[in-house]
Amino acid sequence: MKGWIDEPVVDPIVPEADRQKIIRMPVLVDGFPEPSSRTRLFFAVDGAVAGVIGAFLVGFAVQSGSQVAAILSIFSFVIAALFAGHARPGLAARMRRLYGDCCIFPADxxxxxxxxxxxxxxxxxxxxxxxxxxxxxxxxxxxxxxxxxxxxxxxxxxxxxxxxxxxxxxxxxxxxxxxxxxxxxxxxxxxxxxxxxxxxxxxxxxxxxxxxxxxxxxxxxxxxxxxxxxxxxxxxxxxxxxxxxxxxxxxxxxxxxxxxxxxxxxxxxxxxxxxxxxxxx
Known part of the structure; x- marks a missing residue:
């Protein structure tokens, strides 16, 4: 059974606009698992490595005029951005930090x-x-x-x-x-x-x-x-x-x-x- 009946329960003291933000987030409603701290560290390190490689490729492309290096540098920065996003705390964790103890999710x-x-x-x-x-x-x-x-x-x-x-x-x-x-x-x-x-x-x-x-x-x-x-x-x-x-x-x-x-x-x-x-x- 899904829908409004499985929405997070929000403390009535939370302003209505913020309450709507919470209940409209499907990740929170469905209770997807949060990435572990080790997983986030893995993505953070890989993202930093991809960023360094991208910066090196940009310098190489500027010096040599290589289009291949320029394209690879773009891919490296995209990968670095994706890894950095996965390294951040999950959506539910960020919402809990923002609203403290004012919302209870189905996963709880x-x-x-x-x-x-x-x-x-x-x-x-x-x-x-x-x-x-x-x-x-x-x-x-x-x-x-x-x-x-x-x-x-x-x-x-x-x-x-x-x-x-x-x-x-x-x-x-x-x-x-x-x-x-x-x-x-x-x-x-x-x-x-x-x-x-x-x-x-x-x-x-x-x-x-x-x-x-x-x-x-x-x-x-x-x-x-x-x-x-x-x-x-x-x-x-x-x-x-x-x-x-x-x-x-x-x-x-x-x-x-x-x-x-x-x-x-x-x-x-x-x-x-x-x-x-x-x-x-």
């Missing part, structure tokens, strides 16, 4: 963490594109401020959990001693509790999205009430007093249902704020 997470991020994003997408939201019937602060903050907090915790899990797996790949087990066991329990907590946050987002969908459905039904006059006229013409009474009762019930669904959706959105601004792992 494992499959389980990515699954939770996708679920959270899907729920937020449902809320954002709902009719009740577009009509301004929900809590604007919850949707515009709290939802991005909740997504960022979930991603931040998941990245920490993935790093700690990798640390534990590396430790357990070595000789397992009673002392190591004594250290790892409570750490794993803490990690499991943290994972349960993050999963609960995702479920809360999904519950909010479900309530918004219910409000959307009630709103669509409410809009169909505009056609009730035609049905009242039809029932009146057939002298169906009982049908008219039933239709009126359903109108009153639907009005109440819409109000209740909207109230439930707003209340669900207002409970999503991250306590204290951040959660602990």
């Amino acid at each position: 997470l494992d499959d389980n963490a990515l699954g939770l991020i996708r679920r959270a994003r899907k729920a937020i997408e449902i809320v954002s594109t709902s009719r009740v939201n577009r009509l301004g019937l929900l809590d604007d602060i919850a949707n515009d401020v709290v939802l991005p903050e909740r997504l960022w907090e979930i991603a931040r915790l998941l990245r920490t959990q993935v790093a700690l899990r990798a640390e534990q797996e590396e430790a357990m790949s070595e000789m397992v001693t009673p002392e190591l087990v004594a250290v790892i066991t409570p750490q794993r329990e803490a990690l499991d509790r943290s994972m349960i907590s993050v999963t609960k946050q995702v479920v809360e987002l999904e519950d909010y999205a479900s309530r918004v969908q219910e409000a959307d459905a009630a709103l669509r039904a409410h809009e169909l009430l505009k056609s009730n006059d035609k049905y009242r006229d039809l029932l009146a013409r057939t002298d169906d007093a009982q049908g008219l009474q039933s239709l009126t009762e359903h109108v009153d019930m639907l009005e109440s249902t819409l109000a209740e669904n909207l109230r439930d959706a707003i209340n669900a959105g207002q409970t999503l704020a991250v306590p204290g601004g951040a959660a602990a792992v």
Whole structure:
């Protein structure tokens, strides 16, 4: 599954223009591997050698008038430029240096963490594109401020959990001693509790999205009430007093249902704020 749902998660404090720069870079989205420091050193040395050869060929071409040397010097400089480009830190590394700890890339997470991020994003997408939201019937602060903050907090915790899990797996790949087990066991329990907590946050987002969908459905039904006059006229013409009474009762019930669904959706959105601004792992 690719597309917006696999974009990097960016801290809401990052300006929108910079956020767009981050998410529009396919190298970051796809999580291509970064070149190692040894690989970059190899390209740097080869680039310098190619540059020296190019400079020598330029001098030789000027003295001898050789066109072949001139052409070879151009190729040498092109190769030197290419090698110099590969010697630079990768795009993801440069972006991390530029934005610090303000973005989390798919490559930073494992499959389980990515699954939770996708679920959270899907729920937020449902809320954002709902009719009740577009009509301004929900809590604007919850949707515009709290939802991005909740997504960022979930991603931040998941990245920490993935790093700690990798640390534990590396430790357990070595000789397992009673002392190591004594250290790892409570750490794993803490990690499991943290994972349960993050999963609960995702479920809360999904519950909010479900309530918004219910409000959307009630709103669509409410809009169909505009056609009730035609049905009242039809029932009146057939002298169906009982049908008219039933239709009126359903109108009153639907009005109440819409109000209740909207109230439930707003209340669900207002409970999503991250306590204290951040959660602990």
